[in-house]
Amino acid sequence: MGLRTADEFKESLRDGRRVYIYGERVEDVTTHPILKISVNTAAGDFVLTHMEDPEIRDLFVVSHPETGEPMSRYFEPPRTPDDLEKRLRMIGTSIRVTGGLPFGKDIGTDAMYAIMAMAERMGKPEYLERARTYLEYLRKNDLNLCGAITDVKGDRGKTPAMQTHPDYYVHVVDQNKDGIIVKGAKIHITGAPVANDILVLPTRQMRDNEAEYAVAFAVPANASGISFICRPGRGERGPAEFPLGAPVRDLVEAMIVFDNVFVPWERVFMCGEWPLSMMLAYTFATYHRFTAVSYKIPIVEVLAGCAVAMADMNGIERAGHVRAKLVEIAAYVETLKALATAAIKSPVMHGEIAVPSPLITNMAKLHFASHYHEIIELIQDIAGGIITTMPTHLDWQNPEIHDYLEHYLSGSPRFTTEERLRMASLTHRMASSAESAHMEVTTVHGEGSMEAQRMMIYLESPLKEYRDLALAAAGIEPRG
Amino acid sequence: MGLRTADEFKESLRDGRRVYIYGERVEDVTTHPILKISVNTAAGDFVLTHMEDPEIRDLFVVSHPETGEPMSRYFEPPRTPDDLEKRLRMIGTSIRVTGGLPFGKDIGTDAMYAIMAMAERMGKPEYLERARTYLEYLRKNDLNLCGAITDVKGDRGKTPAMQTHPDYYVHVVDQNKDGIIVKGAKIHITGAPVANDILVLPTRQMRDNEAEYAVAFAVPANASGISFICRPGRGERGPAEFPLGAPVRDLVEAMIVFDNVFVPWERVFMCGEWPLSMMLAYTFATYHRFTAVSYKIPIVEVLAGCAVAMADMNGIERAGHVRAKLVEIAAYVETLKALATAAIKSPVMHGEIAVPSPLITNMAKLHFASHYHEIIELIQDIAGGIITTMPTHLDWQNPEIHDYLEHYLSGSPRFTTEERLRMASLTHRMASSAESAHMEVTTVHGEGSMEAQRMMIYLESPLKEYRDLALAAAGIEPRG
């Protein structure tokens, strides 16, 4: 084993997990009309590892370091800039080929390697050993993982111990010789109901009276006491929309409730080491923002392409202000790519594990997030009102009015009316739909808010070095 | 007559008009599940003119200058800054009280008064007379109007005469002693299928070989040859959403096809006077952007309120960065209001008709549009991921999981969990839904693109005056 097929993966999700959507309990996520989209999206990863194209196979499949058996590259910790670059390309290729976000092994191993990077510092050798054993288990069973970090948080002005009840952050409520019992809820967990295992990490710095909140562990999705409450897709694409070039790919969002869930010790990776809670969250965040940049690159390339294509189809591609806007869009995309390149070039090492430069990775994520809405505005500007007022595909198919649409809704004669409407429909989806609005929010909050990225840039940037250069230039002795 | 009731208005829409939506012909717009929302929204204006609250009545109802009969204030041309301020308040109040955009008499009379402002310059006295007669007709029959300006345009790099067929801009195809025959299509016409009459204006400067495109006229919505092809609502609000404080208000977008439509001479307000086509579009644009500012003020006030309320409910209202963001939002809203105040104070007079300052009105619209996406980003930032990943109302009602939601999804103890979810739901609707995405595009393109506003600011701002001040300061003689 080591490389499951998409069908094996789907089969594994029929395991009695407790999933709710639209207020109803779902019997089988693989057949539910909305959840099956998520299943198919996540299954993309298992399709890729079986592709014959040698370039794709080389990117997604590696040999187990001991057994030599083929296994997913996600399960091999990155140790060099080259490994990081391969991971970047693997995630990007995943989107480009399957059309969907992976959001499974990628984010799961972001959490996994953060645990491994911190394990040695915990002062207990068993943590690293458990992590290695668990990684071996993932490799052998080729599991789809989800990383669950963000707690529901209650009053954001208060720490876990100050809240009106103790459950706003996942915490240990009991423990015995076999394991621990945990309670709480994690939220905004994309794709959670289609994972095999859940990897839970703390979301913030805990204090000395909050040791029970410093807890990290892995648990199967069908463990007793776990419920998933899903937020339906971002506006389903029905028959009204013009068909596009590929099937819809999407992942539901979920809240995961842990109602006194038992976790055996061999799956516990932190339990009470509160001084390291922040550092664990922080290392995860860097990995995860690097993953984010990796999958956002192909997305913003297509967004940019919508602008270029709509400019061509509207016949405005030579207008000065349109060119200026395309330059702004291109610089946005290419700066993101250049920052990813630079982040890879100067990784931080935790033991054998390479973490991409925390400074540049956070800058890349902040660049992406802080200019995203501007870029959307530019695309909407170039594309025109048509992307939101266009007739539906049902109108297009009605012979009573089809000819009107054909006659009136064309643009540049280099494209047919239908082509223009298909492109407008794609642009609608990516820049003016329920889905794009959802994307705006995940841009702001996914992988941590911009304030979180600013805090890490504050901590990681060489402010003191700059200061000492200035002191020297002013002829002043540097000091601490 | 003079003030119809909402029911009379609705009745008048059952007139055989040819309306399509989702590819199907609609028999009765007042009963169609989607279109009736538009009908009710437009009907709000007729509810307001019958309200007993004297403040509202004074704002919405005036006496006919000759007969003294009550009639809608929309049908009295503004002549003073005070009239403009009343119009501003009337439109704002309309949104505040009914929850919906009027988009009927307001935009219709934007077009009407643009026609009247230009009529005298046309060189034919009958134009002004026809306009006055038509205004009297509107007053008497209390009609709901729609202004149809934007043509489908084809290749934007080409003028009407250069296109691959002649129909990308509405034009006169024939004329006789009774009237004219017009052909073409107008697009992005909000609320068109629930208007009684359509007022058509040219959308751009025409050239000497394009005289047939310089045409303005009024026509009933059920005239032979007219079809409406609607874009369904912006993402209907179903039972999955948390209920809010008022019924949903919304207007469909429509394309209006004119398939050889006859217009009698008494309803023709421009026919061939191409040198004035731009000035007519331009005067309409100023009026219409002032209307836009009027209705956008109450909308952005509620948007700002979502940010304040979510900050309170999340318990982050005292964080420094949140305060800074609220200041930015408040300054955005209040600058819009201050610009409206200033635009009113210095109107341009066309005969007796007062047009709000074109310079400041365009600046106000550009201010609104050019910062809107930033403001949305700030609101998303403050509100949190919850606005897009929150469980549905159906989950809330399911007793199996209700207690989880109640327990885990509260924020500041000053509000209940349900209140927080209702506010998150409102914020979702206004800042991260299909509807808000649509609103982003209409912000960019509605009432003309930002480039159109920049062009008018270029033409209207005192650049030469500035230059002469600088020349004087440098001791240089001013020149032309």
Place this chain on the structure above:
Amino acid sequence: MGLRTADEFKESLRDGRRVYIYGERVEDVTTHPILKISVNTAAGDFVLTHMEDPEIRDLFVVSHPETGEPMSRYFEPPRTPDDLEKRLRMIGTSIRVTGGLPFGKDIGTDAMYAIMAMAERMGKPEYLERARTYLEYLRKNDLNLCGAITDVKGDRGKTPAMQTHPDYYVHVVDQNKDGIIVKGAKIHITGAPVANDILVLPTRQMRDNEAEYAVAFAVPANASGISFICRPGRGERGPAEFPLGAPVRDLVEAMIVFDNVFVPWERVFMCGEWPLSMMLAYTFATYHRFTAVSYKIPIVEVLAGCAVAMADMNGIERAGHVRAKLVEIAAYVETLKALATAAIKSPVMHGEIAVPSPLITNMAKLHFASHYHEIIELIQDIAGGIITTMPTHLDWQNPEIHDYLEHYLSGSPRFTTEERLRMASLTHRMASSAESAHMEVTTVHGEGSMEAQRMMIYLESPLKEYRDLALAAAGIEPRG
């Protein structure tokens, strides 16, 4: 008396005041090569009140409310929007006609009216009486005032009482039946060495253990114990520069040291009322920011004019990106003017005294300051490198190279080479010189930093109102 001549004003400055500049004590400010520029600049106000142009006279001179004698309009407290508009125009006209900032009676009466607006709340009737008596004294003697507010502050992370010595904020060190003794230093006081009287106000909220810092008073500039330490002009304009259309106008910056200065009780307007210290500073700030907006409008108009003129002279006025930049500049200027208009329309009344809307006034100042550097960048962009690399006037006058310059440095043939170089020289002064760099900093810090304006916008904007609108829209009961 009541209206002194410029000569009388100059004579009054020869009063033994203790002024230092470039490390040397100045005997007579009216003859010192640098300080006389400040004297002439301040004297402009006395020139204006004697001008015969009736429009200017009406603006600058009013009748004493009791005696009917002519006196400066500055000494009549504004009571209506119309008074505020006159004050706005008076200050603007002052710059336009004399070419210099007034920075005397304007800022002095900003402080005076803040004192009067607060006097009634102090709980001691003598304060208001003293203020009125002092105002009468100013009227009779037509004094040039300076308002001294900003303390040197020491460690900005600490309040006055926490500092390493007690003198970082001006404070009362002793008092007796005749008056008080004060110590401390005020900084960044533009034009101070050419004022007749200094009006001192606290700069921040004081606490209960800081009552001695809550002190406001007036004192003559030559009082014993006062020293002025000046910062020389912003880069003097020597013979190397091309001559412009008017003499140089400028004001030195000064630090004022109060070394145990005696102030008689009749000139003390606050002494110990620490709870009102913030409100006094705050009311001054609003007045003063309104003054700032008043004089910045003519400055930014000339700045805008430099951009338009240089575009013309460089022959790029038709390029699309240049037009876009001019639009941005024009919108910046006109928004500032529109905000001033709106601030006047909704004043806050303190007794009889009208204070322009604190919310809109702070928005106007923040608008000015937060976009100023962008505007400078646009002007530099349009004007070209010539503004900083251009040959000097001395080169122009050298016949060996004059013809080279004449031949090579012209632009559009509509202007002579000399005209282009004069305009480049004005643009250099206003946008790329020591003076413009100084102006950038005073833009950021003059009249309080942008953070100070944001704080006032936070306090003054209707955030709670917005919130209640949103709560109502979500169907939630408003609460406190």
Place this chain on the structure above:
Amino acid sequence: MGLRTADEFKESLRDGRRVYIYGERVEDVTTHPILKISVNTAAGDFVLTHMEDPEIRDLFVVSHPETGEPMSRYFEPPRTPDDLEKRLRMIGTSIRVTGGLPFGKDIGTDAMYAIMAMAERMGKPEYLERARTYLEYLRKNDLNLCGAITDVKGDRGKTPAMQTHPDYYVHVVDQNKDGIIVKGAKIHITGAPVANDILVLPTRQMRDNEAEYAVAFAVPANASGISFICRPGRGERGPAEFPLGAPVRDLVEAMIVFDNVFVPWERVFMCGEWPLSMMLAYTFATYHRFTAVSYKIPIVEVLAGCAVAMADMNGIERAGHVRAKLVEIAAYVETLKALATAAIKSPVMHGEIAVPSPLITNMAKLHFASHYHEIIELIQDIAGGIITTMPTHLDWQNPEIHDYLEHYLSGSPRFTTEERLRMASLTHRMASSAESAHMEVTTVHGEGSMEAQRMMIYLESPLKEYRDLALAAAGIEPRG
């Protein structure tokens, strides 16, 4: 020979060159009070090649590929990413160690390698041979070069052939068997009067009727017919300023007039090949912008340091808004560095010569330029008004007032008053002085305007690739 000393370099400038400054002919640039600053600044390069520190020597000195003799690294064309990185570090180190811009061999070889990169395409083998011979000459004589590109341009709305006289762009006026005669003037040439040789390139695309303007050549600075007209330093630093940690380094700007200058054929590198004029300018621009980024990195690091140091000294380093501003500054600096890293990683090869990625290099320069004024604003904001109103060093030295300054002008007790004033003085110089204002303009215009960078980003970015990705996503066949 091959590595001259600083003294040898200085001696070489006493060669009869015709230099004017402040309207006067300069006999000896090495002794003129202003020009000697430029001489010393340029001499820094010759100091560096003689330093014993092995790290510096390895960076600045290489062995001649044939003779093995030591020579300046500038004279070895970059062939690999590693060469480019060394060039980046060499230029940065030059600033860090000598405190001054090199602006000699760096910009000279930017021009040299652009010529070599284009030489093969010219269709005449002699061009490449001449370039190689000239490079050998530079190596042997260790010359200080200047690259002269920007013409005076006249009316920017017209091409060279459309102007009112033919001399607004340097052009060939005659030619014979020995060489060519050129006429015209180049402007904004930093450091020109202290170069040994001038390398001239065309500044734009020429047309078929403008072949005489497509000319590139090298000429000694003292050639007959050449005059330099200098713009004096950016505001000299006199005794009034607080002393800093290093001597002043600066370079004058100059206009170079070519009054019928003879150039022998062996120094002519383009003569009439107008179709390649743009490509030559373009390749130079990429090299030169890379050089710009190289020297701007250490400058912005010190600028950032001023902000950090002033925050510490003012005691505001813990304020939330100050941290946010420092994050913005740090992200600005580090993004510039990351883009340089990425530009090096993907060079374009012209034969053997590596040109850093034109796309990313232009993005880096645009990043630097388009945010520079914002960064200056942030630094001014953090530093406070003190940087522009502070007393002079002459005041500090006057015992009558020294104690006042010592007592009142300190900030955080961790630094002395004098240290704070020295730092304020450095910050003044870098962010609010004549020098910093000059730097703002060179930021906008140096190495080409931002519009020029946008044009290159437009041409170099993969817009078509993006478009084809979007077409594929919409199910549309890509087309040309």
